[in-house]
Amino acid sequence: MSLHRRRGSAAGAALLAGALLLAGSWREGERAAPCREPSEWRAREGWTVEVACCGDGAPARALRGPARLLFGQTLDLNRADARALESLPGIGPSRAQAIERARRERPFATLEELERTPGIGPRTVLGLAGWAHVEPPVEGVGSGVGCPLGGP
Numbered sequence: 001m002s003l004h005r006r007r008g009s010a011a012g013a014a015l016l017a018g019a020l021l022l023a024g025s026w027r028e029g030e031r032a033a034p035c036r037e038p039s040e041w042r043a044r045e046g047w048t049v050e051v052a053c054c055g056d057g058a059p060a061r062a063l064r065g066p067a068r069l070l071f072g073q074t075l076d077l078n079r080a081d082a083r084a085l086e087s088l089p090g091i092g093p094s095r096a097q098a099i100e101r102a103r104r105e106r107p108f109a110t111l112e113e114l115e116r117t118p119g120i121g122p123r124t125v126l127g128l129a130g131w132a133h134v135e136p137p138v139e140g141v142g143s144g145v146g147c148p149l150g151g152p
Helices: 003-025 093-105 112-116 123-128
Strands: 038-043 049-053
Touching: 093 112, 112 123
Parallel strands: none
Antiparallel strands: 038 049
């Protein structure tokens, strides 16, 4: 068998396997119910790593880190650590560290105030709309009280 023919049959087998997996796991009309009240179930190193869906008015524990973005929530520029900030569009390691330095000098009062950070201009701030927000820092915030009584 030639090399060209072997490559073609391997690609065909991969496509067939993918189609079978897709057909077995996808059923028309079936969708997971959206999680309207995500709550932190388990955290590691200050970030949410497992989420439970709350309901019936039970208080939810705030999500922390990039998990917030997965559930349509925004990151607080005055609280997110550098690694979490890197999950924002247009923010890499050096900009994340610059944000941390700028807020240590003076916490941000508005999203637009982020422009005082070296390397961040109006275009970057505009790109963060819907991804980030600013809340004034509050001492002693964050209790362990929240919804997860069962499992995620």
